[in-house]
Amino acid sequence: MTTRAEAIKAIEAAHVLQNYKRHPVVFVRGSGSHLVDTEGREYLDLLSGIGVASLGHAPPELGAALTAQAGELLHTSNLFFHPLQGEVAERLARLSGLPRAFFCNSGTEAVEACLKFARRYWRTNGADERHEIVAFEGAFHGRTFGSLSVTAGEPYRTPFAPLLPGVRFVSATDPDGVRAAVTDRTAAVILEPIQGEGGVRPIPAATAAAVAEVCVATGTLLIADEVQCGLGRTGRPLYSTALGLTPDLISIGKSLGGGFPVAAALMSDAVAATVAFGDHGTTYGGNLLACRAALVFLDALENGLLERVTAAGHRVRQGLDALAADGDAVHEVRGDGLMWGVEVDRSVADRTVDCALARGLVLNRTAGTVIRLLPPLNISDDDIDEGLRRLRLALVDAGATLPAS
Ligand SMILES: Cc1ncc(COP(=O)(O)O)c(C=O)c1O
Known part of the structure; x- marks a missing residue:
């Protein structure tokens, strides 16, 4: 007899574009930091859907809010005033210092909007020649054409070349290189304050200082891509502030909807003033369900979640150390709050995710040799301790030379 998991895999194999190499597990339920598969097996989730299930799985307050909103009104488009967007935008303005928001559905759309608004800023200001972008080696900003053009990895880029012209990549460990790359043709510098897909690598302080200095000196706009590291992930509302940066534009996503797709480009009044009616838009972006989800998340963020992430982050750091x-x-441990990368040998990294799944633990591997942890922001101490215990066992199973306890 065909099991439910086998039936799901068969129909996907026949009809879903095979662009994801899926792990052989079918999750069907979740609660807090736990997932359950078709066989009733429980897993501890230290990945939260790549940093999205910020309030854990099936949080009751999010479920209740979405159910109530769905019973009232789901979507009216952006052609009409919106009962919730202003409130979400106002709360994001308080968090970020950037007074204006454009809502969209995914991180790549938020980055795309930031890039378009940066170009628009210079064109409106009569400087059409300032259309180039400086980005960083190791960067990942998404997979639509603009975002892909500022994403560094060749495997992402090569199949789709040619991409946007005028993008220069600089090393994150070369502050002078950053200063030299910004010219009178540069519209914006874009950076992830902590590179996520690139291996959980915070931008070094000297590089951040060079970015701040050169952007101020030349008027170049600064775009901080906080899709992965922002919104409480590190125990701060945004990580660019920890680096002493004051971005003109910030992209956010992932955590914002707690699992409901919603993202935003936040911007200064100076940038917003250069964008005209009809310049950019989206049918769904920030619809009522999306904004309702964002409000639930922001309520949590403003009511103890940041402090919880800071405390939980210390516990994770101690365990990883x-x-x-x-x-x-373990060659290196990098990160902050609840965003961690554990650098191991390639051969160990190749096997750790599968070994972890066999131990009932969900995490992922990025940048070849980095085991990445992005647990729910409200994970409990007990789940952290159990997760770290299973991680140790998974690493041993994967061939790491470590005592098993
Ligand atoms: C820093 C960063 N920017 C942008 C994106 C793209 O987000 P999405 O997958 O929601 O389009 C990601 C996704 O991992 C990301 O980590």
Whole structure:
């Protein structure tokens, strides 16, 4: 007899574009930091759908708010005034210092909007020649054409070349290179304050200082892509502030809807003033359900979630440091709050995710050799401890030389 998991896999294999190499598990339910598969097996989730299920799985307050909103009104488009967008935008303005928001559905759309608005700023100001972008090696900003053009990895780019012209990539460890790359043709510098897909790498302080200095000196706009590291992920509303940066535009997404797709480009009044009616738009962006979800998340963020992430982050860091101190299997631990990368040998990294799943643990691998943790922002101490225990076992199973306890 065909199991439910086999039936799901078969119909996907026949009809879903095979662009994701899926892990052989079918999750059907979740609660908090836990997931359950078709066989009733429970998993501890230290990935939260790549940093999206910020309030854990099936949070009751989000479910109730979405159900109530769905019973009232789902969508009216952006042609009409909106009962909720202003409130979400106002709360994001308080968090970010950027007074205006454009709502969209995904991180790549938020980045795309930032890039378009940066170009628009210079064109409106009569400087058409300022259309180039400076981005960073190791950067990941999404997969639509604009975002892909400022994403560094060749495997992402090559199949779709040619991309946007005028993008220069600089090393995140070369502050002088940053200063040299910004010219009188540069519209904006774009950076992830902590590179996520690139291996959980915070931008070094000296590079951030060079970015701030050169942007101020030349009037170049600064775009901070906080889609992964922002909105409480590190225990701060946004990570660019920790680096002493004051971006003109910020892209956010992932955590904002707690699992409901919603993202935004936040911008200064100076940028917003250069965007005219009809310049950019989206049918769905920030619809009523999306904004209702964002309000639930922002309520949590403003009511203790940041403090919780900071405390939880210390606990995770201590656990990972203990792993790193136990022999030489773990080469480096990087991150902040609840965003961590654990650098291991390639051969270990290749096997860790599967070994973790076999141990009932969900995490992922990025940049070849980095095991990445992005747990729900409200994960409990007990789940952290159990997750770290299973991570150690998974690393041992994957071939790391570590004591098993
Ligand atoms: C920093 C950053 N920017 C943009 C994106 C793209 O977001 P999305 O997948 O929602 O389009 C991601 C996704 O991982 C990201 O990490």
